[in-house]
Amino acid sequence: MKVINFSEQKSVINQYMAELRDKGYQRNRLLFRNNIRRVGEMMAYELSKTLEYKQKTVTTPLGTLDIAVPKDDLLIATVLRAGLPFHEGFLHVFDKADNGFVSAYRMYTNREHTEVGVHTEYMAAPAVKGKTLVIVDPMLATGGSMAASIEALLKTGRPHAIHIACVIATPEGLEVISEALPEDATIWCAAIDPGMNAQKYIVPGFGDCGDLCYGEKL
Numbered sequence: 001m002k003v004i005n006f007s008e009q010k011s012v013i014n015q016y017m018a019e020l021r022d023k024g025y026q027r028n029r030l031l032f033r034n035n036i037r038r039v040g041e042m043m044a045y046e047l048s049k050t051l052e053y054k055q056k057t058v059t060t061p062l063g064t065l066d067i068a069v070p071k072d073d074l075l076i077a078t079v080l081r082a083g084l085p086f087h088e089g090f091l092h093v094f095d096k097a098d099n100g101f102v103s104a105y106r107m108y109t110n111r112e113h114t115e116v117g118v119h120t121e122y123m124a125a126p127a128v129k130g131k132t133l134v135i136v137d138p139m140l141a142t143g144g145s146m147a148a149s150i151e152a153l154l155k156t157g158r159p160h161a162i163h164i165a166c167v168i169a170t171p172e173g174l175e176v177i178s179e180a181l182p183e184d185a186t187i188w189c190a191a192i193d194p195g196m197n198a199q200k201y202i203v204p205g206f207g208d209c210g211d212l213c214y215g216e217k218l
Contacts, residue, residue, distance in 0.1 A: 001178050006043070007191040013042050017190055020167070021206045033085040033213045036138060036167065039190050040089020043165055047188060048093065051132065072132040072160070075100055077125055079137040079149050082210035086136045086167065094134075100125025102149040129157025138209040140169035140189070141202050143176030150180045162186075167209070168193055168202050 006013045016035045019025045026032055054071040057064055077100035078087035091097065103122035133153065137146055146164065162185040164177065169189045177187070193202050201208070211217065 001181055001183060002186045003174060003192075004046075004186065004188050005192050006046075006189065011042070013039055013190050016042075017167075021204065026206065026212055029213060029215075036085040036209070036213065037089040037092070039167055040086045040136065040165070041092050042089075043188050043190065044090040044093035047134070047163055047165070047186075050186070073130065074098065075126065075128055075131040075133050075159070077102060077133065077135045077149065077153055079103075079135070079145055080122075082139065082208075082213060083137045085213055086138050086165070090134065090136055090165070097134075098126050098131070100128075100153065102152055123152050125153060125156065127156040128153050128159045131159050132161045132163070133159040134163045134165060136165045138167040139202060139205070140164075140166040140173040140177070141196055142170075142200055143173035146173070146177050147180045150177065163188060165189075167191070168205055170195055170202055172196065 007017065016039050020032065020035050020039075048070065051070045051072045053068040055066045056069045057066050074094050074097035076087060076090050076094060076097045078084065080101055080103045087099075091099070101122075101124050135146065135149055135153065137149070140146055146166075150162075150164075162181060164181070164185065165188045167190045169187070169192050171192065172195065174187065174192070181187075193205055195203060197203050206212070
C-alpha cells in the first residue's frame with residue numbers, strides 16, 4: 001500500500017489546508033466548501049498522472065493529431081455527507097467518471113462518546129468490476145467508515161485499481177483501512193495528523209467537516 005502525503009511537498013494545497021484549519025476562515029461555509037473542493041481538484045490532477053493512457057486521434061479545423069488520454073474506466077465513490085464537495089472536486093477533473101455514494105456514518109456506542117461504531121444503510125453505485133475505483137472522504141479518523149465503504153463497494157466486483165483520497169488522515173485510520181485494501185492500493189492525503197482526541201476527532205484537524213460544510217446535525 002502506497003501512501004502519498006501532500007503536506008510533505010511544496011504545493012498550493014498547503015495554502016488551502018491552512019485556511020481550512022483556521023477558525024476564522026471556517027465561519028464562512030461557502031469558502032470552506034470551496035477549499036475542500038479545490039483540494040479534491042488538485043489531488044485528482046496528481047492522481048491522473050498515475051493512470052494508464054492511450055493515443056486518441058483528434059481532428060481539428062486544420063488537421064489531425066494524436067493525444068494521450070486516460071484509458072482507465074473510473075468510478076468515483078464518496079461517503080455521505082461530508083464527502084460531497086470533495087467528490088465534486090474530483091468530478092470537475094474526471095468529468096466522464098461513473099459515480100457512487102455510500103451512507104456510512106459514525107455512531108457513539110457509549111454515554112461518554114469515546115467509543116465509535118459505524119452504520120452503513122445506503123449505497124447507490126454501479127458495479128466496480130474492472131474499474132479504477134477512487135473512494136473520497138475528507139476525514140480518515142478511526143478508519144471505520146472508510147473500511148465499511150470499501151467492503152460494501154467490493155461486494156459488486158473486483159476493481160482494476162483502488163485509490164483512497166482524504167483531506168486529513170490519522171496513522172490509526174491508515175492502519176485500519178490497510179487491512180481492507182490490496183497491497184497495490186494507493187492512499188492520497190493532503191495531511192496526516194498525529195492522532196485523535198477522546199471523542200475520536202482528528203487533532204489538530206479542523207473539526208467536523210460535514211458540520212462545517214452544511215451545518216450541525218442532530
